[in-house]
Amino acid sequence: MIRNYLKTGWRNIIKSKGTFTVNIIGLALGIASVIMIMLYVSSELSYDRFNKKADRIARVVFRANINNEEMKEAVVMAPVAQTLKNDLPEVTDATRLAKSYNNRLEYNGTYYGQSSMGYVDPNFFDVFTLHIMSGDQHSPLDKPNTAVISETLARNVFGITDPVGKTFHITNREEDYTVSAVMKDIPENSHFHFDILASTLGYAAAKKTTWMQSDFFTYLVLKEGATVAEVEAKLPAITRKYMGPQMTDAIGMSYEEFEKNNDLGLFLQPLTDIHLHSDFSDATTLEQGGDIKYIYIFSIVAIFMLVIACINFMNLATASASKRSKEVGIRKVLGSNKKQLIYQFLAEAFISTVLATIFAILIFGLSLPGFNQLAGKSIELDSLLKPLYIFSFIGLIFLITILAGGYPAFYLSSFNPLNALKSKFSGSGKNSGIRGGLVVFQFVISAGLILATLVVKEQMNYIQNKDIGYEKDQLLVVRNTYLLGNNEDNFIQEIKNYPRVENVTHSAFVPAGESDNEVGGIFLNGEFLRRMYFYNVDENYIPTMGMELLAGRNFSKFYGDENDNVIINEKAAEALGFGKDAIGKTFQRDTDDGPRDIHVIGVIKDFNWKSLHQEIDPLVLKRNPYGGVIVRSKTADMSGIIENLNSNWNSYNPKEALDYSILDDSFNHTYLKERKMGTILTLFAILTIIVACLGLFGLVTFTAEQRFKEIGIRKVLGSSATQIVALLSKDFIKLVGISFLIAFPLSYYLINKWLQDFAFRIEIKWWLFLLAAIITLGIAFLTIGIKSFKAASMNPVKSLKTE
Template sequence: MLKNYFKIAFRNLWRHRVFSFINIMGLTVGMTACLLIFLYVRFELSYDKFHPRADRIYRMVADLRTPSETVYPSGPAWAVGPHLQYDLPEVEAFTRVNYDNLLVRKGDIKFNEDDAIWADSAFFNIFGFPLLKGDPHTALSQPFSIVLSETAAKKYFGKEDPMGKTLLITGEGKPAIVTGVMKDMPENTLIKSDLVLSMNTITRVFEKGIDDEWGNYGALTYVLLKHGSNAQALQKKFPAFLDKWNGTEMKKMQMFPTLLLEPLKDVYLKSTRDGSKGNMMNVYVFSIIAIFILVIACINFINLTTARASERAKEVGIRKVAGAVRGQLARQFIGESVIICLISFLLTLGLSSLLLSSFNELAGKIISTGIFSNIGLLFLLLGIALLIGLLAGIYPAFILSSFKPIMVLKGRFATGAKGSILRKSLVITQFAISTALIIGTIIVYRQMQFMRSRDLGFKKDQVLVVDTNGDNNTQTFQKLVANLPNVKATTLSGSVPGSGHQGAYSEVENVKGDLQIANLDLYFVDFDYIPLYDIKMAAGRPFDRAYKTDSSKAMVLNEAAVKILGYHSPQDAIGKRFKQWGREGQIIGVIKDFHYHSLQSPIKPLTMRIEFNRFGLLSVKVNPTNTQATIAAIEKEFKTVIPNRPFSYYFMDEFFDRQYRSEERFGRLFLDFAVLAIFISCLGLLGLASYSTMQRTREIGIRKVMGASVSNIINLLSKEFLKLVIISFFIAAPIAWYLMNKWLLDFAYRTVISWWVFAGAGILAVLIALITISIQALKAAMANPVKSLRTE
C-alpha cells in the first residue's frame, strides 16, 4: 500500500509538472531565505555568549552629569577598576581594555596594529579566550608582556616558537616579551584583537599614577561578579563608593558620575555607548522578514495544493467505490503533501550551501562556516516543512474524502465558497506582506540616499589622510609634502571627521558671565585645518598665524557649544574666557555645526585648539589628476623622514563613508529579501491565475465565440485578483508606516516618509500583479475557442 501511495504521488507530480515546479520552487526559495536570515539573526544574538562566565561578566559605564549636560563616555574613570575590590566584595575580578593603534616591529617586519589592546592581568581569567601557550594567570602580569593570536604569531615569527621572543613596540622601539599565544578571537565578540599587551606597561611605566585618576574618563572596564552576587544590588553601592574615593573632587569639578553595569551578553545589541556596533532593530526587522517570507511561501503552497484538490474528486470517488476508507484517503493526501515539502527541504539544504559564501560576503562577516554547523536550526526547519505539508494536506484529506462517491462520479461535485474565501484571504495576506516590503525597501533606500547627499558642513573630496602616529618628524614630513606638485594644501591635526576625539573637562564663560563647567569634545588642529576642510565660520575668525597668541590662548567653538552656554547668537560668544586642560584664553571664533560623526548621532558641542605635540594625522588636499603618482611621491617622503613606521593612508571621503557600511549592508539585504518575497508571491499568483484560467476554459471559449475581444478576456481574468491586491495595499500601508517609522528613530537625522512612497509602492504592487496575471490571461485569451469548447 505504501509503495502505491508513493507511486501515485510522483505520478501526480509529473503529470502536473508546471504546478509542481511552482509549488516546490516557491517553498524552496522561501525556506532558503528563511534559513539564511535566521543564521544571520542567530549569529547577531550570539555575541560574547561563548565566554564560560558570560552570565557574571558586566561592562561598567558612566553617565557623567555636569552643570551643562549629561555626557555618556564609553567607560568610567581610570581609577574605578583598581579600587573596586577594596570596598565591594561582590567583585571577583576586573580588567580594563584600552584600544591602541600600535607600531610593532621585528627586524624588517613592521605593522601599525590598529586593533591592539592593553588589558589588566585578569583579562584571560575573566574572558573565555583560550591560550594555546602560556599561563592565563600570569601572561599579562608584568610590564611589557604581550600575547599574540595565532595569526599574529605567524605574521611575526613564521614557524618559530614565539614564546619568550621579543617584539619592539611604539615609536621608541620598547622591547616586549611574548608571554602567550591565544586562539584567534572569534567573529562574534566585541573585544577583537590580535595583540593583547599588559596594562601594567601603561600604569607603571608610560603613565604612572593613572590608576588614581578619577577625572580621566573612558577606560573600558569589565567586572566579573562572584557567584550569587546581584548586579542591581551592587549598583546601589556605587554612589557611596564614589563619594568615599572622589567626593571632594566631584564637588569641586562639578562632574557627578553615575556608574552602571551592562550585562556583557547585552552590550553588542542593546548598549547605546560608543563601541557597540550591533542594532537590535535590524535583528527584529530581519526576523520579521524571515517570518514573512516563510508565511508567503506557506500560503503559496497551501493555496495551490487546495486549489488543485478539487480536480481529484473523481479519483476519490473511484477509490471509495473500490473500498478505500476515509482514513486511507486522508493519509494518502497528507503523505503526498509531506513528500513535496521534504523535496523542498532537501533542495533548501543544497541551495543554502551554495549561497552561504555569497551571503557571508553580503553580510560583511562570517556568520556561518556551513549550514550543517547549526543542526538545531535545520531540525527546526525540517519540522516547519513537515508542518506545512500537514496543513496543506488537511483540506483534501478531510474535505474531499468526506464526499459521497455516487455524487462525485455523477459530476455534481463543485468547489465550495469556503475554499474560495480561504484562497482569497491567503492571497490578500501574502500581497499585503509583499507591499509592506516594497514600502520598506523604498524608505530604506531613501534614508541611505539622504545620508549620502546631506550637506555635512565640510568638504571631504580629494583629501588624503596620512597617519604618522605623532612621530617626532611629523612637521618635517608636512613641509616636504606641501612642496610636492599636485598638492594644493596640507594641515596637521589630532582628529579628522569620522575619527576619534578627545573629551575635555572645560570651563567656558557663559551668558551670565560665569565659567560654566562642561565636558566638551576637543579637536587639536593647526592653522590650516578650518580652510582645508572648508568649514564655514558663523562668527569671529579662524586660527591665524598673524596672531601669535592663537597657538596657546585661542579657542574655536561650534554652534552646538554656543547653545549650551546660553548665547542667542554666535557673535555673543566671541572674546569670552575659557579654561581647558591647563590652558586659558579667549574664544576667537565660532564655526558652523558640521557632522564630525555619522548622521546616526546628533552634532555635539565641539572645541578646537592648537597644540603641536598632539598632531598625528596629516590631511593633504590633492589635485585629482595623476593621483597615484602623488601618493607615490608622498610615500617616498614618508619613508625618508619616518623610516621606522609603515606608510598608511586613506581618502577622507571613503573613510567617512565607512560609518554607513552597516546601514548599506542592511539596505542591500533588505532589498534582496524583499525581491525574493515578491518573487514568491508572484509565483503563487501565477499558479492561481493558471488554475483559475483552466477552470474557466469553456467560459472563455464561449465568450470568444460570442465576440469578446482579447482585452475583454484579460480584464475578466485579471479584475478579481487585482481587487485582492488593492485590498492588501490598504492593509499593508499603515503597518509598514509604523514599522519603518520605528526603524528611522535610530537615526538622529532622517528622511521624511512622504505620501508618494505609499502611492508608488501601491502602483508597483498592482503592476507586478497585473504583469504576473496577464501572462496567463493573455495565453488564455489568444487560445483557439474551438479547442477551449472541446475541453472536458
C-alpha cells in the same frame, strides 16, 4: 503503509508538474531564506557566549545627562573594578581592559608595524575563556611588562621559534614586553580582538585613583544567583561615596548639589548584550557591534518568506480541488477513510518539502559567498552539518509539511463522495474567500518590503547629499605622517607644491572615519558647565575642509593662537550662552593645573562631525596641529596625487607604507550597516514578490482552467482578448489593492521607528507609497496578464468541444 503513501504521493505529483514546479520553487526560496537568516541570527546571538562564565559577567558602563550633554560611555574610572569587588558581596571578581592605540612592534631589529594591543589586569584570563596554547597557563600577566600574544602574531613575528620568554619592543611607547604565553586567536564572535594583551602592572593609568576620568572597560563576575538588577541598585550609593569628595575638589560643587540638576551614574550591561544592545559613543567602544533591530527585521522577513511559500502551497492545493475531487470520491467509495486520505495528502506535501529543502540548500550554497560578503560574515557550508542544524532542518520539514499541507489535506479529505464524483467543487464560496485572504496577506508583506526598500534608499540618498557643513568630496586623508618625525614638515610642504593640490591642513582630526578624539571639561565664570570635544587643527583646516567662518577670524601663526585662542561652532556658542556675541568672550578649560582661560576668536557654522544618527554637539577648535594631513585636490581624480605622495613618502625611508583614505569613502563607510540592510531588504523584497507572484500565477492558471468553457463562449459571442484578460484579472487586482490598505499603515509605523535612529532623517513622502503601489501592482498585473492573455488567446473551439 508509509511507503505506499509516499509512492502514491510521488505519482500524483508527477501528474501535476506545473503545480509541483511552482510549489518547489516557492518553498525552496522560502527555505533558503530561512537558512540564510537562521545562520546569520545564530552568529549574531552567539557573541561572547563561548566564555564559561558568560551568564555571570557584566560590563560596568557610565551614563549621564549634564547640562543637556548626554553621555553614554562604555569605559569607567580606573578604581571602579577593585572598589566594586571590595564593597559588593555579589561580585566575586572584577577585571579591566584598556585599549592601546597606534602600537608599532619591533623584534630583533625587524619592524613589524601596527598591532592591536590592550592592557588587561592579571586576572583577565580567570574571567574570560581565552585558550592559552603555551607558556604560563595560570598567571601569565602577574609581572610588569609581560604580555600574552595571539597565535597569528606569534607565527608572523617568531615563525617556528618558541616565543615564550622572548622580548619585543613597542616603538611608539618605547616599552619592552616579555612574552609569557601564546593564546589562540580570540574567537570571531567576541566583542573585542587583540593580538597583544599586556599586563596593567606596568601601566601607569591603571594606578590612577581618580573617579573623574574614564579609561577602562570594566567587567564584573557576579556570584551564582546574583542578578544585574540587585547589583545595579547598589551602584548609586557607591558612586556618591567615592565620586562625591573628588567632585567637590574638581568642580567646586558637592555631589548632592550637582545631582539636583544633572543625572549620572554607573550601570551594568550583561556580557551577552554588548554586541547587539550597545548605544555608546564610538570613542568609547572597542569594536562596532551589531544591532538587535536588524535581527528582529531579518528574522521576521525570513518567517514571512516561508509563510508566503506555504500559503502558495495551500492556495494551489485547494484551488486544484476540482481536479482531485473525482479521485477523492473514488477513494472513499472504495473504502478509504478520512484519516487515510489526510495521510496521503500530507505525504505529497512531505515529498514536496523534502525536495524543496534539497534545492534550498543548493541555492544557499551557491549564494553563500555573496551573502558572507554582504553580511560581513564567514559562514561555511559545512556548518549546516552541526547536529543542531540537522535537527532544525528535520523539524522545519515537518513544520512546513503541516503548515503547507495540513489545511489542503483536511479540506480535500472532507469532500462528500457523491458531490466529489459529480465534481461539484468550483473553488468558490468559503474556500475562495480563504484563498483571497491568503493572497492579501502575501501582498501585504510584498508591498511593505517594497516600501521599506524605497524609504531606506531615500534615507541613504539624503545622507549622501545632505549639506553637512563641509565639502567631503576631493579630500584625501593621510593618517600616519607622524611616523616621519622631523621630516613631517618637509613632507607637508612638498604636498603643498603639487600642482593638483588646492589646499593642505595638518591635523589628525577627521569628521568621518577614523579620527583622534579629545574631550575636556568646560567651566564658565569659574563654575563647571559640561564637557566639550576639541579638534586640534592648524590655520588651513577651515579653508581645506570648506567650512564657513560665521564671525571673527581664523587661526594665524602670528597671533600666538597655540595657547589660549579657540574657534567654536554654533552649538558651543549656544551651550556657553554666548549666542551671536561670542567673539572676545572667555571661558575656562580644565587642565592639570586647574581651569585655564581661553578666548573665542571665531565662530564656524555647525558641521556634522559625528554620524548623522546623532545631533551636532558643541565643538572647540584649537591650534595644535599634529599626526596627519588632509589634502584637498583640485580634481576628482586623485590618482596622480596619491602616486606623488607615495613617491615622496618612500623617499624618507619610513618603516611603514603610506596610510591614506578618501574621506568620501570613509563617510559612506560610516553608514555601511544601513546600506547592507537596504541591500538585504531589496534582495528579500525581490524574493518575496517572486514567491507571491508564483502563487498568483498558479491561481490564475486554475481560474482560467475552471472558466475554460466560459472563456470560449465569451470569445464566440465577441469578447476581445483584452476584455477576457480584464475579466480574469479584476478579482486578483482587487485583492492586491486591498493589501495596500493594510501594508502601508503598518509599514509606515515600523519604518518610522527605524528612522528615529537618525537625528537627521527624511519625511516619508506620499509619492513613496504611490511608487510602492505602482511597482507592486505592476508586477502583479504582469504576472496575471501573461497567463490571462494566454488563456484568452486560445481557440474557443477547443474549449467548447471538451466535456
